[in-house]
Amino acid sequence: MLLVHDLHSGYGSGTVLHGLSLQVRTGQALAVLGRNGVGKTTLLSTLMGLVRPRRGSIRLDGCELAGRRPDQVSRAGIALVPQGRRIWPTVTVHEHVRLAVRGQSWPIQRLYELFPNLAHRRHQPAGNLSGGEQQMLAICRALATGPSLILLDEPSEGLAPGIVSHLATAITEMVQSGLSVVIVEHDLRLAYAVASDVAVMVRGTVVHTAAVDEFRNDHRRAHQLLGLEA
Numbered sequence: 001m002l003l004v005h006d007l008h009s010g011y012g013s014g015t016v017l018h019g020l021s022l023q024v025r026t027g028q029a030l031a032v033l034g035r036n037g038v039g040k041t042t043l044l045s046t047l048m049g050l051v052r053p054r055r056g057s058i059r060l061d062g063c064e065l066a067g068r069r070p071d072q073v074s075r076a077g078i079a080l081v082p083q084g085r086r087i088w089p090t091v092t093v094h095e096h097v098r099l100a101v102r103g104q105s106w107p108i109q110r111l112y113e114l115f116p117n118l119a120h121r122r123h124q125p126a127g128n129l130s131g132g133e134q135q136m137l138a139i140c141r142a143l144a145t146g147p148s149l150i151l152l153d154e155p156s157e158g159l160a161p162g163i164v165s166h167l168a169t170a171i172t173e174m175v176q177s178g179l180s181v182v183i184v185e186h187d188l189r190l191a192y193a194v195a196s197d198v199a200v201m202v203r204g205t206v207v208h209t210a211a212v213d214e215f216r217n218d219h220r221r222a223h224q225l226l227g228l229e230a
């Protein structure tokens, strides 16, 4: 279980997260929603150790991670799939996966079963893949590190709707296998398809949490918090 309590972080003299708290149960997918600039990416960067928290606690299965370096956070079981994917265009699919593999929880064969397109294109440079395949590769590479919690930052960005539904299937399979997921996503169809719960951020803190079914039927509240049409 991930337990985040009273988290404060930011850049330089600016504070972005103001006492944020949330929790993610083992095997749960939580969608973090919010308008542009409320601090969703900063939250994921802080959980991963890329931005140092100024105060607060990040506990994964009882282990305190606040203040740890990204490599320590990774070894403790958290993996980040960053916005923009950050794959290496000239490196083959298989090398991406092989270089990341750690431990036994997601052996390469199992990863290729989850993403058959990548298996077919394993010997091609990642730059030849479509945007959707590159996103799958970024997820595959994160899974290869053997995490218990995966952080997904806007995985649907720039992808066609058909590809997003493939992505939803893959993420759902990951959750069903026991992985915990935090997904930051503007595409509410994807967020609702994969997550059981939502946490809504406003100005650097979580102001509302709910089960997905409850939230998606509460149009008024979604409108207020996310600026959607009622």
Ligand SMILES: Nc1ncnc2c1ncn2[C@@H]1O[C@H](COP(=O)(O)OP(=O)(O)OP(=O)(O)O)[C@@H](O)[C@H]1O
Residues within 6 Å of the ligand: 011, 016, 034, 035, 036, 037, 038, 039, 040, 041, 042, 043
């Ligand atoms: N590297 C950085 N240095 C300084 N300020 C930053 C940096 N990254 C983000 N910020 C600022 O932190 C605030 C929160 O940004 P963040 O990207 O976390 O929000 P977000 O909710 O993920 O937004 P979006 O939905 O547009 O991706 C913004 O005011 C942004 O300008």
